[in-house]
Amino acid sequence: MQCTAFDTPQADALRVQSDALVTVSGEGQITAVIARDDPRWATERARHAAAGSLRELPEGSYLLPGMVDLHVHAPQWPQMGKALDVPLEAWLQQNTFPLEARYGDETFAESVYRPLVQQLLANGTTTAMYFGTLHDSGNRVLAEQCLRQGQRGLVGRVAMDEPSQCPAFYRDVSAQVAIAETEAFIETVARLPGNAHGLVRPVITPRFIPSCTDALLEGLGALAQRTGVHVQTHCSESDWAHQHVLERTGVTDAQALHRFGLLTRRTVVAHANFLTPDDVALMAQVGASVAHCPLSNFYFANSVFPARSGHAQRMGMGLGSDISGGYSPSMFDACRHAITASYALDEGVDPDLPAAQRGRHDARIDHVFALWLATAAGGQALDLPIGRIEAGQQFDAIVVDCRTPDSNVCVWPDIDSPADVLQKIIYNATRSNVAQTWVQGALVHRRAAA
């Protein structure tokens, strides 16, 4: 593909590859990114043009890495953007759990998961780490939809068996059953027809410590250690959750997860606002990562995850939409909210406090850091070769068209540098700007022309 590509090899480094040739193998791996002034550029371009395999992006379109969404509650898709005005307890018990309980019905599951995968691809999300439900059938439908539509999916069979926290109509009958079904789901995903390359992967998914018994957490931890598959859960999200785990286990969430064997190089914990310095050091040492969900931080977490300082301490992290605790399916929105949240943390928010007592002044991130979170950092968190436009990475990418009629990305060629254009994209791109979505070298979504 002949294009100008933007990516972020590091948290604070924007790379602009202008009018480059990105070559991709038959298996969907990037084999080379050839710069315009490289002698091979003209010959490679001519070779692809002759073979009919040259694609050229038009003026005003740019290649970006595909977006990696580290935290999506797939079954909550139908309630995205509603019930955000009710207390958390009502949100869970009256909206969320009754909805999640419906996914034993395969027809219903397909009616939700088909558009979910489709719409996330349309928004530019090439990889999603999904919480499913307790239902083998529904989770299989989700995995199949990812495979069928070509999205890189990490799909978790949710486990939750603690009677004091889970409603009777939506709870594992025992730790033993939950562990066995999780193991069976790992097998199911491995054997899905067409999944030989591992486009879809299973995830061990205890909902969070409060909703799981020790026996369940121990069993899932042993499974994680034995199989090496990914792990996801929630961690130290709210004052309540953080305190609850401290009281129950005597240690923090992160330390308890570690003790249960659930903190691995392939673990992603959502939120993690209230990590202690020891927790951060432990996460960094183990190589586990945080799914930073800035939007739901505002709504449900009583505080903002300090991404900047966590990164300075070498902890892994990426970005999550947290659908439907977060209302937006767009990772561009997640980037913007990550920046906004970091400014709120940095500057403080309450005008009635004296300036000296407002903010912590170590927290700001910018649009480059946000793009890194949503792409390269997400790939790193998942231990997958995605998130950058360079040789050896999978070709998971999106084409952003700044000239589509519905675009709020307003570029002024005489005053905007390429870096300015990228900033304007991060601040104003919507799904209308996502012209094409590519996963592992395959075009999996193309926006209908206006």
Next chain:
Amino acid sequence: MQCTAFDTPQADALRVQSDALVTVSGEGQITAVIARDDPRWATERARHAAAGSLRELPEGSYLLPGMVDLHVHAPQWPQMGKALDVPLEAWLQQNTFPLEARYGDETFAESVYRPLVQQLLANGTTTAMYFGTLHDSGNRVLAEQCLRQGQRGLVGRVAMDEPSQCPAFYRDVSAQVAIAETEAFIETVARLPGNAHGLVRPVITPRFIPSCTDALLEGLGALAQRTGVHVQTHCSESDWAHQHVLERTGVTDAQALHRFGLLTRRTVVAHANFLTPDDVALMAQVGASVAHCPLSNFYFANSVFPARSGHAQRMGMGLGSDISGGYSPSMFDACRHAITASYALDEGVDPDLPAAQRGRHDARIDHVFALWLATAAGGQALDLPIGRIEAGQQFDAIVVDCRTPDSNVCVWPDIDSPADVLQKIIYNATRSNVAQTWVQGALVHRRAAA
């Protein structure tokens, strides 16, 4: 028009008028909203159908009041979404002032203001209160563009003459000249061909106290008192600005503006984060309003405007995009950021503080309050009959289509009530969902069909 209409007669009251008939006079005023069970419904509908003047919204489309954006820096349009990662001083001196200084060139002004008005209409903004520049020609072009494209525009000739704060290349030569030119611009707008109904109005616009001499503020205050036209300025936005005015005048921004005669029923002050309780009482007494700009609060204001408590104290307010201090031209975005900002203020943001020291717990607003801010409250702030779907109001409205191919508003008819649909619209609508924009009974924008 036969449609289901959503609006907010009060801050916390959502009104759903299902399958109603909205009738509009030739002058663009709503003459009646006839409920489905009203005996007149069928006869009125038949009459309009026979006359060929019946419009029916399709399933999945809804009528909302047009959006009122109380704070737009028109000349900053080309830099929307960039330079947000540089310090305020650099943003002003290296980006903003040099750009604003270019609008003496009418050709350049038209190249910016034509798409600006067009894009705001496409985003659903039916009324905008604009800061222009110091240039009579550029400001006239902006007023003409509003008139030509049918946007309700309040356009201000910016005044700024304080040498210590304004660069030599972009500053009024004297208070006298700035006052005379402001007065001339009021005349210019009144005489614009086609503006007999006052679709476009002039605004007295001292940039903010720090950039104006006392002589200028006094002169503009006298002009405001004499003419009764609208006034706009910035007020108590940042620690620096608030402190600077206190030191220079011995009183707060709001009190100083009042003393200069600039605080009237038709005054809109932007930001106003740091109003004191006395300021709020003064504003409420005078009937002046705040343009709450939640997005730029995060970036430039060192804190968040407490909208909930200001409203409880009966102070007028509405919502502003603050382009380009705010990066988004969408008032749906402004609604969302107003909610997010209110949650940050309510809950606090810093996880290292004990829970008891975090947040103020009087600040939350929801999507209904946010819609009210963006519509009815904005109309009230401007002293104009806009912002609600009811008899006597101007027909300034938008049609929101939830079924457009690029929609992230995902409605599930079997689980979503009309109120849920409205919540989903507020949380996920983008300009792609704005199918039609109406101002004073005229269709001024129609989205191109996909």
